[in-house]
Amino acid sequence: xxxxxxxxxxxxxxxxxxxxxxxxxxxxxxxxxxxxxxxxxxxxxxxxxxxxxxxxxxxxxxxxxxxxxxxxxxxxxxxxxxxxxxxxxxxxxxxxxxxxxxxxxxxxxxxxxxxxxxxxxxxxxxxxxxxxxxxxxxxxxxxxxxxxxxxxxxxxxxxxxxxxxxxxxxxxxxxxxxxxxxxxxxxxxxxxxxxxxxxxxxxxxxxxxxxxxxxxxxxxxxxxxxxxxxxxxxxxxxxxxxxxxxxxxxxxxxxxxxxxxxxxxxxxxxxxxxxxxxxxxxxxxxxxxxxxxxxxxxxxxxxxxxxxxxxxxxxxxxx
Numbered sequence: 001x002x003x004x005x006x007x008x009x010x011x012x013x014x015x016x017x018x019x020x021x022x023x024x025x026x027x028x029x030x031x032x033x034x035x036x037x038x039x040x041x042x043x044x045x046x047x048x049x050x051x052x053x054x055x056x057x058x059x060x061x062x063x064x065x066x067x068x069x070x071x072x073x074x075x076x077x078x079x080x081x082x083x084x085x086x087x088x089x090x091x092x093x094x095x096x097x098x099x100x101x102x103x104x105x106x107x108x109x110x111x112x113x114x115x116x117x118x119x120x121x122x123x124x125x126x127x128x129x130x131x132x133x134x135x136x137x138x139x140x141x142x143x144x145x146x147x148x149x150x151x152x153x154x155x156x157x158x159x160x161x162x163x164x165x166x167x168x169x170x171x172x173x174x175x176x177x178x179x180x181x182x183x184x185x186x187x188x189x190x191x192x193x194x195x196x197x198x199x200x201x202x203x204x205x206x207x208x209x210x211x212x213x214x215x216x217x218x219x220x221x222x223x224x225x226x227x228x229x230x231x232x233x234x235x236x237x238x239x240x241x242x243x244x245x246x247x248x249x250x251x252x253x254x255x256x257x258x259x260x261x262x263x264x265x266x267x268x269x270x271x272x273x274x275x276x277x278x279x280x281x282x283x284x285x286x287x288x289x290x291x292x293x294x295x296x297x298x299x300x301x302x303x304x305x306x307x308x309x310x311x312x313x314x315x316x317x318x319x
Contacts, residue, residue, distance in 0.1 A: 012285040025093060026240060029081070030063045037063045037240065042079035048198055048243075049074040049250045049257075059232045062239030066232075072253050075222040075245040080196060089240065090154065090194075105137070112141045112189075114268060115216060118315050119185050120145070122214045122263050126184030129208065131174055132191035136162030143167070150181070175204040182210045188217040190311075193242050202258040206318050214263065215316045223247035225298070225308040226271035230278050235285065236310075248307045251314055260316040267309025270300040 012019075031038045046053045047069040055067040055078065067078045081089060115138075119128075128142050133151030135158045143149045143166070150168045153159040159169050170177055186205050195201050205215050220236045221227070222245040227234045236242060246254070248265055255262050272294050277287030279294070303309055 016286075022093070022238075026062065026238075029085075029089070029240060035063060036060070036065075037079075037081065041081055041085045043082045044079045045076075045196070047072065047074050048076055048196065049246075049254050059237075060239075061232045061237040064237075064239030066237055066245075072250055073247065074250045074253075075247075077239075077243045080243050081240060083196065086196070108137055109141060111218075111268065112138050115187070115189070115218060115313055116142060116145060118264055118266070118313055119187070119214060119216050122315055122317065123184050123212070126210070127181060128185045128187065129183045130187045130189070132188060133162055133167070133169075134158045136165055136167050138187065138189055139167045140165060147185070150183070152177070174208070175200055177204075177208070179208075181208070182213070183208055184210050184213045186213070186215050188215075188219075190218055190220075192217045192219045193244055193246070196243050198244060198254055199258055202254065202260065202316075206259065209318060212317070215260070216314065217316075218268075218311050218313050219246055219251075221247060221267055221308070221310060221312045223249075223308060224267070224271065224310045225303055225306075226275045226278075226284075226310055228308075229275055230284060233278065233284060246312070248312065251312065255316050259319050261319050263315040263317055265307070265312060265314045267304045267307050267312050269310040270303045271310040272300060272303070 029037055029041060047055065050069060050072040052069060052071045054070045056070060058066045058068055058075065064077050065079065066075060068075050080086070125147055127150065128147040129150040129152065130138050130142070131152045133139055133153045134155070136151055139149040139151055139162060150170070151162050152170045152172070152174060153162060154171060154173075159171060163169050170179070172178070186209060192198065192201070209215065220242065222236070227236050236245060251265060252262055274284045276292050276294055278284040280287065282288060
């Protein structure tokens with residue numbers, strides 16, 4: 001994809017205002033003495049993928065503790081915010097994501113089109129539900145391709161924007177949704193990693209899919225080359241929001257556990273530019289990436305062949 005070659009600094013400079021808003025908001029959940037998420041707001045848990053309670057601590061990032069399951073290699077926050085606290089967190093959070101999407105429409109149009117191509121390989125069209133649709137730009141792209149478009153969005157301002165463009169909106173979480181409508185495709189773009197109980201979510205999604213319907217998600221890849229090199233310096237780890245971080249193995253595990261089959265799994269966004277910065281002792285996201293280390297060792301095609309891109313795009317169907 002041509003977006004792979006975009007300079008890391010240019011891309012992340014455009015998102016800096018959003019990063020700063022989130023970082024400032026994040027502070028209210030951090031104990032200033034310990035530097036950790038406040039004790040009264042958190043709860044411990046077992047592995048969200050396999051249910052085991054056997055893990056090693058990886059590191060602490062932005063107040064949150066990331067661990068890795070010794071059985072299935074799932075990476076997850078433990079402890080994490082209690083569900084009611086997490087609900088409050090998202091209710092009051094304003095990331096300015098719709099502004100980011102507006103500024104980077106070419107990038108999002110391309111990445112959304114890639115995702116739609118994968119959906120349409122297994123579904124001929126019909127009704128599509130996008131969970132966490134924000135202002136509805138993915139629904140716009142889908143509507144151009146003759147999908148009947150629905151969305152779930154809890155943010156009032158973003159939901160109103162999507163409705164104004166003719167999309168049908170719900171304001172309930174998927175496990176609370178009450179509708180007789182069945183969908184030929186359900187999508188989640190960079191949302192699934194924010195959901196603590198992936199089993200409940202996948203089981204809820206299954207209820208709203210037509211018999212041959214598909215579920216598509218784009219999620220961060222904890223097995224990506226960039227993340228394996230940078231560890232806690234990767235933006236993948238934020239300490240509060242990214243509660244579950246999957247790799248290809250754990251995607252297959254959670255899909256099988258919930259009665260889904262993986263129809264396709266690919267990676268996108270190589271983050272070669274970010275990794276070059278880091279290997280040059282520059283800031284990974286705001287450095288100049290003037291010297292290339294990786295170019296002589298591994299290219300974007302090879303990264304994706306090895307499923308080591310920064311994001312995974314996955315299509316599932318009920319068995």
